[in-house]
Amino acid sequence: MDKKFKNRVREQFGKTAMAYVQAARFSGGKDLEEAARLLKPTQDDNLLDVACGGGHTALFFAPLVRQVVASDLTMQMLKKAQEHLAEEGGVDNVVFREADAEDLPFPAGSFTLLTCRIAPHHFPDVPRALKEFHRVLRRGGRMVIIDTLLPADPEIADFYQTMEQMRDPTxxxxxxxxxxxxxxxxxxxxxxxxxxxxxTHDFQDWAKRAGLNRKEIQQLNRYFMDAPQKVHDYFKIESFAGEVETYTDQKLLVYATRKEKEKK
Incomplete structure (x- = not known):
């Protein structure tokens, strides 16, 4: 990962760490329920949560597995996530580690489960990260990645990429x-x-969580409002008096496994 960009990520998520920790929308949802259904976690499993953010995925899976290692590039985010889990109480099997998704500091085959939720769009080299996920997964290990799905229509995809970068340069x-x-x-x-x-996202909460000021939020709101009708239709943009209230995007859940050991 490029050092300058890595520092930008640390700066961005360091200053917004508390907002992500306090965002209740990350603590549950259909995506986590579906992830649990597919992964079938047991008390024998050791789970790595890559780019753990506010720790919500780690907290969700902690009661279902033997141990969770919650890793993130940003130390400030890890500290806030650790405080959040301590305040929630009842969880004593989560450990936190500073880690780059593209260069994980864990031995090969360390984990039976791996999760990575709403983070890969920040990775400069996703293929490299996936090779690291393969390396640290034990043979037969299970993995779920959840991230925003790029729209198929090129014009809608361009809108999406631009609006995300307006909100968060990382x-x-x-x-x-x-x-x-x-x-x-x-x-x-x-x-x-x-x-x-x-x-579905509450527009104001979504924009403020990334640390945007009032002027930046107004610019982003105008970008949404001025978008072509097909963009409004795709994202189901709801507005009132020229102000965006909500929009809906699509998350893609990817369930994959590492090959089992060959039988002799």
Whole structure:
């Protein structure tokens, strides 16, 4: 990962760490429920949550597994996430580690489960990260990645990429379902299932969580309002008196596994 960009990510998420920790919308949802259904976690499992953010995914899975290692590039985010879990109480099997998704500091085969939720669009080299996921997963290990699905229509995709970068300059890009399938294959993982899950966002909360000031939020609001009708239709943009209230995007859940050990 480029050092300058890595520092930008640390700066961005360091200053917004508390907002992400306090965002209740991350603590549950259909995506986490579906992830648990597919991963089938047990008390024998050791789970790595990559780019853990506010710790919500780690907290969700902690009661279901033996141990969770919650890793993130941003130390400030890890500290806030750790405080959040301590305040929630009842969880004593989560440990926190500073880690770059593209260079994980764990031995090969350390984990039976791996999760990475709403983060890969910040990774400069997703294929490299996936190879690291393969390396740290034990043979037969299971993995779920959840991230925003890139719209198929080029004009809508361009709108999406631009609005995400207006909100957060550390956004790099989202991927199509076909992109993910190819990257999973290239990483020598086995794609088992994908699922598209819509997610509705409160516009003001979504913009403020990224640390935007009033002027920046107004500019982003205008960009939404001025978008072509097909963009409004795709994102189900709801507005009142020229102000965006909500929009809905599509999250792609990718369930993959590492190949089992060959039988002799």
């Amino acid at each position: 956004h790099i890009r989202a991927f199509s379902e076909a992109d993910w399938a190819q990257m999973i294959l290239d990483a020598e993982l086995i794609l088992q299932e994908t699922k598209v899950i819509p997610k």
